[in-house]
Amino acid sequence: MRAAFSLSTVLSLSPSRRNLWLLLAGFVAFQHLLVIHQTQESPILLTLAFLVWWGAWLCSEDQIAIVEPRPGRIGLFFGSLIVVLCILRGGNTFYSDGLIIALMAPALGFALSMLYLPLHYLRRFSASLFILTLLPLQIVIYRLVPEQIVSLVTASTSGLLLKGIGKDVAVEGRHVLLPGGGVIVHGPCNGTDIFSMLLVVALIFLVAFPLRRGLHQLLVIALTPIAALICNSARISILALLAATPSTRSDWLFDFFHENEGSLIFSGIAVSLLATLYFALLNQELSPNDQTKH
Numbered sequence: 001m002r003a004a005f006s007l008s009t010v011l012s013l014s015p016s017r018r019n020l021w022l023l024l025a026g027f028v029a030f031q032h033l034l035v036i037h038q039t040q041e042s043p044i045l046l047t048l049a050f051l052v053w054w055g056a057w058l059c060s061e062d063q064i065a066i067v068e069p070r071p072g073r074i075g076l077f078f079g080s081l082i083v084v085l086c087i088l089r090g091g092n093t094f095y096s097d098g099l100i101i102a103l104m105a106p107a108l109g110f111a112l113s114m115l116y117l118p119l120h121y122l123r124r125f126s127a128s129l130f131i132l133t134l135l136p137l138q139i140v141i142y143r144l145v146p147e148q149i150v151s152l153v154t155a156s157t158s159g160l161l162l163k164g165i166g167k168d169v170a171v172e173g174r175h176v177l178l179p180g181g182g183v184i185v186h187g188p189c190n191g192t193d194i195f196s197m198l199l200v201v202a203l204i205f206l207v208a209f210p211l212r213r214g215l216h217q218l219l220v221i222a223l224t225p226i227a228a229l230i231c232n233s234a235r236i237s238i239l240a241l242l243a244a245t246p247s248t249r250s251d252w253l254f255d256f257f258h259e260n261e262g263s264l265i266f267s268g269i270a271v272s273l274l275a276t277l278y279f280a281l282l283n284q285e286l287s288p289n290d291q292t293k294h
Helices: 007-013 017-039 043-066 073-091 098-114 119-144 147-164 192-208 214-244 248-258 260-286
Strands: 170-172 175-178 181-184
Touching: 017 043, 017 073, 017 098, 043 098, 043 119, 043 192, 043 260, 073 098, 098 119, 119 192, 147 170, 147 175, 147 192, 147 214, 175 214, 181 214, 192 214, 192 260, 214 248, 214 260, 248 260
Parallel strands: none
Antiparallel strands: 170 175, 175 181
């Protein structure tokens, strides 16, 4: 059972070590988000970084509430060293790479853990460290997913959606064609970023708010790529419709939904669908009738 807890509760517990650690943790997380904002064109990584830091906090708040910071000498030295190195490396934004910046999240999380407890107690923060590791994992997944296959599947699904609303559509490989125009699905448009974001969110939910039933866990993981595919295919369908009806307003809307800011709307819809499903399953497991069966 999770303890009743808030940031104000923590700040009232100790005037010294815990407050200093919380200020450091907040500064480190903010600085990491700021580096991502300054170096990455896509807002997807920034959004994911915020989510993993939020998830890491959710999983560690109980420990922070009941345990006073007491780092060991080794942890104090190496934790401080890692924090300083990451801050200095993050300041070198000109040469910053997305994967390197993402790897800073688990490195900083590990450093903060060492600055809170001795090394042999770090397992208390294992869930938080796992969640922070999801940020670089998302980039690895994005780079390993076969772009051509995903693009072809997305184009085909978009064609089915357009046919479902009565449009005369033709799908030729990556091309989704309507009588007045069409779009080509490739690269960032194929929805891999939405899928990787949904996978990270699903894993955060599974760690922070665990489901007891294995079937429910498998259902969440299985529906993650489906939700990503449907939401991005809907976006591609809208882009195809806008491309087929050229006008000043259509051009503006096309650019908006084609760029990352507009695509975040569909990412948000996908996350909302996943969250609705997840918490419906969680409420079912927590219902009195379900508890009597276990």
